[in-house]
Amino acid sequence: MNARLDEKLEPIFQDVLHRNPGETEYHQAVHEVLETLGPVLVKYSEFADKKIIQRICEPERQIIFRVPWQDDSGEIQINRAFRVEFNSALGPYKGGMRFHPSVYLGIIKFLGFEQIFKNALTGLPIGGGKGGSDFDPKGKSDDEVMRFCQSLMTELYRHIGEYTDVPAGDIGVGGREIGYLFGQYKRITNRYESGVLTGKGLGWGGSLARKEATGYGTVFFTHEMLKARGDSLDGKRVVVSGSGNVAIYAIAKAHELGAKVIACSDSAGIIVDEDGINVETLKRLKEVERRRIKAYLEYHPKAKYTEHGNIWTVPCDIALPCATQNELNGNDAKTLVENGCIAVAEGANMPTTPEGIQLFQDAGLMYGPGKAANAGGVATSGLEMQQNASRDSWTFDYTQKRLEEIMIEIHKSCYETSVEFGAEGDYVLGANTTGFIRVAKAMNAMGVI
Ligand code: GLU
Numbered sequence: 001m002n003a004r005l006d007e008k009l010e011p012i013f014q015d016v017l018h019r020n021p022g023e024t025e026y027h028q029a030v031h032e033v034l035e036t037l038g039p040v041l042v043k044y045s046e047f048a049d050k051k052i053i054q055r056i057c058e059p060e061r062q063i064i065f066r067v068p069w070q071d072d073s074g075e076i077q078i079n080r081a082f083r084v085e086f087n088s089a090l091g092p093y094k095g096g097m098r099f100h101p102s103v104y105l106g107i108i109k110f111l112g113f114e115q116i117f118k119n120a121l122t123g124l125p126i127g128g129g130k131g132g133s134d135f136d137p138k139g140k141s142d143d144e145v146m147r148f149c150q151s152l153m154t155e156l157y158r159h160i161g162e163y164t165d166v167p168a169g170d171i172g173v174g175g176r177e178i179g180y181l182f183g184q185y186k187r188i189t190n191r192y193e194s195g196v197l198t199g200k201g202l203g204w205g206g207s208l209a210r211k212e213a214t215g216y217g218t219v220f221f222t223h224e225m226l227k228a229r230g231d232s233l234d235g236k237r238v239v240v241s242g243s244g245n246v247a248i249y250a251i252a253k254a255h256e257l258g259a260k261v262i263a264c265s266d267s268a269g270i271i272v273d274e275d276g277i278n279v280e281t282l283k284r285l286k287e288v289e290r291r292r293i294k295a296y297l298e299y300h301p302k303a304k305y306t307e308h309g310n311i312w313t314v315p316c317d318i319a320l321p322c323a324t325q326n327e328l329n330g331n332d333a334k335t336l337v338e339n340g341c342i343a344v345a346e347g348a349n350m351p352t353t354p355e356g357i358q359l360f361q362d363a364g365l366m367y368g369p370g371k372a373a374n375a376g377g378v379a380t381s382g383l384e385m386q387q388n389a390s391r392d393s394w395t396f397d398y399t400q401k402r403l404e405e406i407m408i409e410i411h412k413s414c415y416e417t418s419v420e421f422g423a424e425g426d427y428v429l430g431a432n433t434t435g436f437i438r439v440a441k442a443m444n445a446m447g448v449i
Contacts, residue, residue, distance in 0.1 A: 083097075150180060
C-alpha cells in the first residue's frame with residue numbers, strides 16, 4: 001500500500017489492521033477507500049465526530065459456519081462458509097456468495113466492504129454484504145453441488161430474507177447454485193419468497209439481463225469514460241481477462257459497440273484470437289460444457305493458446321480485468337501503459353493491485369475501479385428485487401435500458417464528484433467519495449446504531 005493516509009485516517013487504518021489480523025485483502029480494500037476520504041472529512045466534519053468511518057469498517061454482523069456434506073462416494077466433506085452483513089444503512093444487506101478454495105474471512109470482508117460503496121453508487125436501496133465458502137465447485141458433480149448448497153442453506157436461511165439480507169452469485173455461484181439454494185430456502189421456510197435471492201432462473205422469479213448485466217455494465221461504463229474524452233469504443237482493440245460470466249458478456253457488449261476483443265483467459269492459460277473472440281464458442285465451453293479455455297482451439301485453430309501466459313502483455317487500447325482480485329500488478333500496469341493502453345475498467349472486484357492503480361493514475365489513462373465499473377451486476381439484482389416485489393417481469397430491452405441508465409448515472413456522479421474535489425477524471429476518488437457520502441449521510445441520520 002503506497003499512498004500515504006491523511007493524519008486523521010492513519011490511526012483508523014492502524015486500528016483496522018490490529019482488529020483484523022492477517023486479512024490482507026480486507027486491509028487493501030480499506031486502505032484504498034481511506035486514501036481518498038481526507039477531503040470528505042474536511043467538508044463533512046460531522047462524519048469524523050460521529051466516527052462514521054470507524055463504524056463502517058466494523059461489519060454489523062459476521063456469520064461463520066460449518067457446511068458438512070456427502071460426496072458421491074459417500075465420504076463426508078466439511079467446508080466453511082461465511083456471510084458478512086456489513087452495512088444496512090441504505091437497505092437490506094446485498095451481495096453475492098463466492099465458492100472458491102481461496103475463500104476465507106479476509107476475502108469475504110474485502111468484497112463486503114467494497115459492496116457497501118458499490119451498492120450505494122447504484123442509487124438503489126441496498127446495503128452491503130457478501131458471503132461464500134472455500135468449497136470448490138470445479139470437478140464436482142451436479143448432485144454434489146446440490147448437496148453442498150442444501151447443507152449451506154440449512155444454516156444460512158435463518159440469517160437472510162427479502163428485508164434482511166439478499167445473497168446472489170459471484171465466482172463459482174451461478175444459476176445452478178442459486179437454484180439449489182432457493183429450493184432449499186423455500187422448503188425450509190415454507191415461503192415462496194422470491195426477493196430473498198437474486199440471479200434466479202428466468203421461469204421462477206429471475207430477471208432478464210441479470211446474467212449479462214455485470215459484463216454489459218462494465219462496457220457501458222467504459223463507453224462513458226471514453227465519451228467524456230470525446231472518444232468511443234469503435235474500432236478499439238480490447239483485452240478481457242477471465243472467461244466466466246462477467247468476461248463473456250463484457251466481450252459480447254464490446255463487440256456490439258464496435259470494439260474487437262482479441263484475448264481472454266482462464267486460470268490455466270490465455271487465448272489470443274486476432275479475428276475477435278467468438279462469444280458463442282466461449283458460451284458453449286464455459287456455460288454448457290464447463291471446459292477449459294484451451295478447448296477454444298478445437299473450434300478456432302488459427303487462435304493461439306499460451307499455457308500460464310500473461311494476458312496483459314497482449315497489446316491493446318482497452319483492458320478489462322474480469323477475473324479476480326489482484327490479477328493485474330504493477331509490472332502488468334507498466335506493460336499496458338507502454339503498449340499504449342488508454343483505458344482500464346474493472347469487471348472483477350479489486351483486480352488491480354495498489355501499485356498498478358498508482359501507475360495507471362500517474363500515466364493519466366482512464367481507470368474505472370470495480371466499485372463503479374462492475375456495479376451493473378448488483379444494480380440489475382436490485383431491478384430483479386423490484387420485479388419480485390411487484391410480482392412482475394420486465395422485457396430484456398427494458399431491463400437493459402434501466403441498466404444502461406444506471407451505469408450512465410454512476411459515471412456521471414463519479415465524474416462530477418471528482419471535479420468537485422479538484423481531481424477531474426479520478427474515478428477512484430469519485431466512486432469512493434460518492435458512495436461513502438451516501439452511506440455516511442444515512443448512518444448519521446439514523447443515530448448511533
Ligand atoms: N457478486 C456481484 C458483485 O460483486 C453481484 C452481487 C449481487 O448481485 O448481489 O457485485
